[in-house]
Amino acid sequence: MSIADNISRIRTHIPANVKLVCVSKFHPNDDIMCAYNAGERIFGESRVQELLQKQASLPADIQWHFIGHLQTNKVKQIVPFVDLIHGVDSPRLLQAINNAAKNEGKTVNCLLQIHIAQEDTKFGFSQSELIELLESEQVAEFTNVRLCGIMGMATFTDNQAQVASEFQKIKSIFDTLKNRYFANDDSFCEISMGMSDDFQLAIEHGSTMVRVGSSIFGARV
Numbered sequence: 001m002s003i004a005d006n007i008s009r010i011r012t013h014i015p016a017n018v019k020l021v022c023v024s025k026f027h028p029n030d031d032i033m034c035a036y037n038a039g040e041r042i043f044g045e046s047r048v049q050e051l052l053q054k055q056a057s058l059p060a061d062i063q064w065h066f067i068g069h070l071q072t073n074k075v076k077q078i079v080p081f082v083d084l085i086h087g088v089d090s091p092r093l094l095q096a097i098n099n100a101a102k103n104e105g106k107t108v109n110c111l112l113q114i115h116i117a118q119e120d121t122k123f124g125f126s127q128s129e130l131i132e133l134l135e136s137e138q139v140a141e142f143t144n145v146r147l148c149g150i151m152g153m154a155t156f157t158d159n160q161a162q163v164a165s166e167f168q169k170i171k172s173i174f175d176t177l178k179n180r181y182f183a184n185d186d187s188f189c190e191i192s193m194g195m196s197d198d199f200q201l202a203i204e205h206g207s208t209m210v211r212v213g214s215s216i217f218g219a220r221v
């Protein structure tokens with residue numbers, strides 16, 4: 001199967017109101033161009049250095065999403081062009097993004113990463129940490145970040161019932177935050193959840209943005 005075939009197959013399972021982020025990490029520019037020529041414009045990368053190289057040499061109308069764990073000392077390198085940062089996992093990182101955005105005279109779109117999976121290795125806020133952040137005085141200082149929603153990952157498991165219940169949990173946290181803090185803020189509308197193995201389940205549970213890598217580009221080497 002070619003990349004273009006993979007995309008058209010996947011696209012049949014994605015409703016028009018759900019965004020597809022083509023996760024191109026570890027895949028070469030030629031592969032990205034295949035997806036680009038098939039009509040895709042949103043690409044996700046998880047390493048700053050790799051993203052910088054790709055962004056410099058690929059079409060300017062690509063919307064680059066940063067989906068990995070972002071170190072505060074690398075924020076300023078991507079802020080000038082990044083379209084959305086999915087993995088904001090600490091107040092400190094949000095602060096760093098805000099500072100860099102201010103220096104650039106822009107506002108940066110961010111998703112708050114929620115920690116839901118059973119594994120300890122996954123980064124993110126718990127629900128109570130998010131509430132603490134959103135109720136803090138500090139949040140008013142973040143004039144140059146636009147909070148666009150939340151991002152989450154399910155536990156890496158074959159247990160579909162568990163994955164489904166975690167997606168449900170992410171959706172319910174989103175609804176709680178939306179109602180409490182963003183009822184009048186149309187920007188806060190995205191739930192980024194679902195990857196190659198579980199994006200259809202994620203969409204059934206309210207995902208608005210799926211991050212699909214290996215089903216499009218093949219295994220990463």
Ligand SMILES: *Cc1c(COP(=O)(O)O)cnc(C)c1O
Pocket residue numbers: 023025046067068195196197211212213214215
């Ligand atoms: C790599 C990655 C993906 C894509 O995973 P696939 O299983 O290849 O679709 C999605 N989200 C994040 C955060 C990733 O790091």
